Amino acid sequence: MATMGQLWANTGSTLATLMFTYTIFRRWFPHVGDHLEPFFQRLFSRFYPYIQIKFHEYSGEHFKRSESKATSGIQSYLSKDSSLRAKKLKANTTKGSKSLVLSMDNREEITDEFESVTVWWQSKKVRNTRQSFSFYPAADEKRYYTLKFHRRDREVIIERYLDHVMKEGKMIKMKNRERKLYSNTPGQNHRNQTKWSHVTFEHPASFDTLAMEEKKKEEIKNDLVKFSKSKDYYKKIGKAWKRGYLLFGPPGTGKSTMIAAMANFLEYDVYDLELTTVMDNTQLRSLLIETSTKSIIVIEDIDCSLNLTGQRKKKKEEEEDGDEKKMKCEGEKKESKVTLSGLLNFIDGLWSACGGERIIVFTTNFVDKLDPALIRKGRMDKHIEMSYCGFEAFKVLAKNYLDVEESELFDEVKRLLEVEGIKMTPADVGENLLPKSEGEEGETCLKRLVEALKEEKEEAKRRVEEEVKRKIRREGK
Template identity: 35%
Template sequence: MFVVNLLLICFSIFLVRWFLLRTALIYAVRKGIEWIGDRVHVHQHFKVPELNDSTHQRNLFYRRVSLYLTSLASLEDSDFTNLSAGKKSNDIVLSLDDNQTIHDDFLGARVSWLNRVERGGGGSRSFVLRIRKKDKRRILKPYLQHIHAVSDAIEERGNELRIYSHCGGRWKSILFNHPADFDAIVLDPDLKAKIRHDLENFLKSKQYYHKLGRVWKRSYLLYGQSGTGKSSFIAAAANLLSYDVYYLNLSQIADAEDLNSLLIQTTSKSLIVVEDLDRYVSDSRPNSRINSSCLLNFMDGLLNSQEERISIFTMNSKDGIDPALLRPGRIDMHIHFPLCDFASFKNLASNYLGVKEHKLFPQVEEIFQSGAAMSAAEISELMLVKRSSPSRALKSVISALQSSGGTRRSDSSASSPAPPSAAEEGGGAAWKGAMPKEFRKLYGLLRLKSCRRAGSFDQDEIGRL
């Protein structure tokens, strides 16, 4: 019995070794046949660079090829593959390593792709397609159409937005996951509805722009003090339109040539964002590397002819800005972001605290009417910290507003007016900012006497007067 068991074990080991050897032999033979076939057949190579050699503009087909190759099953079976996190926390994305080759089969023909990365010359990237000459005429055109179709389907499924920043004259990107929602923006409701209609109408206006002989693009100026919601507006607009964001940092741009080089690398369906424009082109900085002339070329030069693109400029104030930069055609709509008023405060209270009405609201309204003002960012931070107790959160806002004493106001209403045909919008009580201090004190004393008769005036406000 022992001998029989031993023979069975030996026979099993023999079968396993024979199977492994046979599998290894088959693999070796297959590789050998492929190697011989590669040497026998004449191949033709097609290069797909990341940037066009002549203009350094981003090659849109390069992204399509990248999406297509990451979807191939042969990528999972390759000897070496990069793994990275996708848009969702549980997503895993496969990608080619530098100078890695991957094979694909189409209509009975075998092709290969090389992810070439040049070590010199700034690390330029390209995909190189190798195809047999005898197969080229038969499959090349339908194969490229197949790549377009597959990449389009992947983009529709993924719909991943990206935000780009530049370094060394080239754009680099990461996933754009900002949760900003257009409905939650703190702006006058009528103004917000008008802007939303303008953005959505732009998406449908390609034929109309072409009929007028104009490039299909639009531009907005967002101005107001820091913390009034300009950056949140940009994020919400990107989510509303499903556009990528290109953040243009003028402090890192050497000259007009560098600016133009970055501009032509951007793609359609994107927001081109230039923040704090007044820091670089105000009359107080005549020797700035980026001057009004550079910006004029950026706004309406021939290089800025990429379609389905929106430019957004932000600044704290329009004072001292060259009027030529703000005229219609260069800036299509001026949008003022004022400091928070009572209507905006109620919107914040609804979003952050979940309350639409509260017994402290009348007191908050009185303080706003007395001239106190804070930015939406400051008020929302106070609410965020004490969100577990709406009453405590509102009391902290009241205390902060009383401490402000009405001294902080947006001076944007005193800035240079928008061009006649530009759609400039804004809010806030501008007349209070223009009221002399003596009149404000007199107004406060009259309110004090009135409230004393009514017996409802807050003691903290009495001390502040």
């Protein structure tokens, strides 16, 4: 007795013969064929066990044509298998991609499996017989993908598989994209403006090269990973999918490097927001709306960006701090009308929920100067102190700069940093470790660092003595 598979094979063979005969018949008798076509289509669909879905490369017509998001997602999804399975490939230089994308060439077919269901994908191309003018290259051709699956699997494909393809394709496309460093351009008007300009983000910083204690780095990395995987959790608790980081510490402690390492670790874009060029709260909100998901929004030196540090202080306290603040924030611009309230709404107001998967980072050299409302938990969720160089951070720098992991001078450096408590920033330590000439040995660079640490010790001692003398003179008056 014939098996079910043999019956389907025989049926398929018979249908194929009928369709071939019908095609020849229609070629010679086109008008009669038009009348018979509905009959053959119904006959074919009744016995043919497979369903096909067609995805066109472009949607719309003529001047309104645009690349289909569905086809773009499918191409990205299939690219991971095309290079391994397909025999004929085509290489695309997709706009915004950091590398070539390999996809199936015309008439190639690959299979895919999902929940024990097998599907077939095929890339096709047909010529457009109608003459029409178009700016698109190869406008006389229509490219599309076809998805074929058994009719018994319709529910799995329609309800779950297509959604899976779109999500995976989007993730692959985001991973392969060329990441950007954005900045807001000064002097923009409100009517016709390009809010962000960008360059390719190519900063080489990573957590491996970051001068910081290993335990602290792991804590930050774990926090970032947890955030990036918490979309459903944030939705569950009713909060916008964002997280705030406050990086504080003296200049040269690696705050900007930390931001670059975070961006490279998560593969996010970076938006460097210069508040002093933002005219008012409305423009600040517009800038936020224009940022993309999977991004880090950075406001560096928040204590010097605008007059946001003392808006809740009494007038007398503001006057006392005025001269000191003026010296530290000499470059501050006064024409911006961005307020503390506007910035708070930017961070966690209703508009902050437009989009998702964003990290907002503030950096400051003087955390005590900031308004508590600006840095409370829920706005700046994680506070990270970027401190002076410790021995563990020094070892990372010695490995980075000199490729040295052990030396007799390490004990002396450890004594000076930990026992003597000499304060030197990672930037200054790195500068002393940097070879000054070709062929300069690592031991020479380490000795230079030891001498610099000893000089810093003497300099710190002199500063203390001078401060004592100034205090005595003030008290004497």
